[in-house]
Amino acid sequence: MSRYRVPGKGRVDAARPVGFTFDGAAYHGLAGDTVASALLANGVHLMGRSFKYHRPRGPVSAGSEEPNALIGTRRGPGRFEPNTRATMQEVWEGLQTTSQNKYPSLRFDIGAVNDAAYMLFSAGFYYKTFKWPQSFWHKVYEPFIRAAAGLGVAPAEEDPDHYASRYLHCDLLIVGAGPAGLAAAVEAAGRGLSVAIVDENAEAGGTLLSEPQAVIDGQKAWDWLAQTLKHLKAAGVRVMTRTTAFGYYHQNMIGLVQKLTDHLAAPSADLPRERLWRVRARQVVLAQGALEKPLIFNGNDRPGVMLAGSAQTYLNRYGVRVGDEAVVVTSHDSAWYAAFDLADAGTRIKAIVDTREKVSEDLLSAARLRGIETRLSHSVTATGGRLRLAHVTVNEVDCGQVREGQRIYCDCLLMSGGWTPSLHLFSHTKGSLQWDADLTTFLPKDTPEDCVIAGAGRGLWGIGAALNDGTEQARAALRALGVEGAGGVHAVDHDRSGSGTTMRELPTDRNPGRAKAFVDYQNDVTAKDLRLAVREGMRSIEHVKRYTTNGMATDQGKMSNINGLNIAADALGKPQPEVGLTTFRPPYTPTSFGAFAGYHRGDHFEVVRKTQIDPWAEEHGAVFENVAQWRRARYFPKPGEDMDAAVRRECAAVRASVGIFDASTLGKIEVVGPDAVEFMNRMYTNPWTKLAPGRCRYGLLLGDDGFIRDDGVIGRLSQDRFHVTTTTGGAARVMNMMEDYLQTEWPDLNVWLTSTTEEWSTVALNGPDAATLLQPFVEGVDLTEDAFPHMSCIECTVAGLPARLFRISFTGEVGFEVNVPAPYGRQLWETLWQAGQRHDICAYGTETMHVLRAEKGYIIVGQDTDGTVTPYDAGMGWAVGKKKPDFVGMRGLARPDLTAEGRKQLVGLLTKDGSKLEEGAQIVFDPDQPIPMKMVGHVTSSYDIGTTERPIALALIEGGHDRMGETVHIPMPDRTIAATITGTVFVDPENARLKIRGESA
Amino acid sequence: MLLIHCPYCDETLPEAEFTYAGQAHIVRARTPSDQTDAEWEEFLFIRENVRGPHFERWRHFHGCGRYFNAVRDTVSDRFLTTYKAGEPRPDLSELEGRA
């Protein structure tokens, strides 16, 4: 066993050694160790390099606030995580860990040259250093910043773990299982309430784990802890460890992340790595305790410099002495106790340096008893040692004068600047804070949430004070729940409540401009940076924070915010409450993306909607595309075909004989009721009153601003029933809009709206042979021009199935859409597919559909329109009912801007050289004008394949309708393409092909 | 996540069941063609940017599907009350202290 391990101390299991690696070297720890405590037990303090200056760093704390000891952890293949806090990661057999921000090695790092180039990186360096010359940006500054930015290395592999999420509704949630939280839980337990208590650590106890000397109600602290936990569990209290309350949201919703496998050597594959809990608690007790403040002095970041309370935790909780020879520097009583504990465990305390003139006689005599030298009114002005602390310089401060320093050799320096209440979650509630001049800290005041804060979180130091406040605050929470608690007082012996003063930078005899006195270790922000920011004009603490990046690292300023505030306030010459504290935001500690994503990953990230015919398409080799949430067959390539070849073949087949298309994804809304026609008249631009049952009409839907929102063919099945179709992506939006108008503008209309998109499977047949193919299967109507002309609809029987049959076309060919109850979609499809073989039937996808419709100039809303296009702009004024008293968008169409000259209008484009244009390409009238050119429109649709002889395009162009035959230019990176403006219909402008052939209609 | 009371279901339910639907009490004129350009502009585009109680519409989308009105304090993000569409604006002075 290493000489730093103290037999009989700590809660680690001496009988269970655990092997792990750090930067490839093998180490042994004990079960119960963290990576930090295990490395410290091996005498290793150097655990990483800092972010900006690549300075060597070791752990400064023993908890989740750790800014320095960030490591990469590997838990087997694919399971790599950067920036894990070594102070939180538990060791297990086989764990592999690595240090960060070092090149080529932790002990020798080239980036440490940044440390010498300090002036380059001082406050605001991003804003100052890299601003000139501009040409340096791309080649020098940006690559440098990109290489330097970020902590650790992002994992390259997909995360093989899975993550769970759950809800919890409880009466009382207690955050923090230290003395205050445990006392609160005891007060609430057994009263018929559902109570949960959570703690981020591997075991409950908080401060009690670091202070075994305390005696609570006559029991040793650890015995009291064990018995209390047993009692709470027996009383039905949910005790959750390794569980971080990372955010406090509205109306008492608290987010928890429970870590389930990171501490296990061989977790079951069924076990999620983490579980996200969304807790809704009627009352919350925040018992998060307090964080120790570092002291600010030159060289306060050298490995071996550590918070005194953390050294005490390493000793008492993990049985590890953090060094052989220690100096203690403090402005608070608590560090003296840490010194005594270490001295009693065999570490030589070479001096206790206290900035105060006076400390209590009890402390002085306890130091004398152990033979410890004490130096009051002293300061530390420097530290030395290359990769580990070797000596400190201690100076007497006499009436404000810093005397000459004296070097003391030591291998660790334990510091304490006092304690700061942990107000993070309280701040998330928008709770207000109140400055306490005596404690020199902010304390919680009011919160709009149903929560109380207990113990050290509101500035009460000591185990006794925390226990009794926990009871008291829980009682208040219970009262709010209508339950009377028992109250009572815990008696604590050997308690260590103490007091202290708050320091800014420690007094120094050196040039403060050369001091490297770190305030924010993780972002490498020094006291000098903060003062520089104020000198350069930053007045608000929020500006100082952003200019220096103080408190903006992954530790969210847990250690640095209050020290930063004290220094900034001093530099500004204002009291701290006037300067104010920066806002804490969730998450309290870094939280994995996996936890937030939960089950919503891979196939479950988003719903994929599939039609009944989708499996057939898959079996027949379809290439799919996503349209809104639908998966749609894009084209059906034959062996050896690329998309262009497949689409060319599919287009030709539709125009030559017949094509079959799955149109099931079209949105469908059933509009029913005595006022259905009135409702349709008001919603759509078109007139509906005279549309006879059995007939269809193309409907255009506008917003009240006059712009096109959606379109689709609408069939009137009877006087009071319309079958409305919408675009695939617009179905939900249209339904929402219809409901909005119906519920809130026209509640007097007697109409029912039902979304029927998934009620129907829709098979479209298009082509000259469509009627011949379909006729034998249809009962109830003859598919002739006379009996069932274009734009007819009927409820009939098709292939023995109840059907709604529409004669409509989105290709320019004779077209039918057969709607049958959804489950029969594939049956109908296969029936028609079989029968179609003698017509060379061809299954086609959305790409062919797009080409064929563009050849006919049929628009796609959202592609050829962009939310600023009116029916007139689109050349569809014919769809607007001129005689109607009102419809949605009618008044909008009369707005001055919508009737003005020079609006962008939809036209066709044919390139002079026969090349294909790019969709989205910008259009100009004069290609020779100086840059920036005046852009007059853009290409909305473009295809070079299909059944036309040359590529075609649709475009929105200023005043386009009056520019037929004119030439426009499309500048591209390599050349400028000239194109002629044409009408939008490229195929069969007379619509002759819409008629069933072989008949005299 | 907020908790929202649906006045139709008479249940207080998580925000995820609801969708926001803009400022409330904006009435579409019975005869829009009588509206001046300025009036129609006001109806279409001009919205309040309140610091404090805001009258707004919500829809119980994953529930009863009804649109209803609410008063929400934009500072505290608290709902002061919700009420059915068509009901008059509540008196703000009676809602004070609920935030």
Ligand SMILES: [Zn+2]
């Ligand atoms: Zn409802």
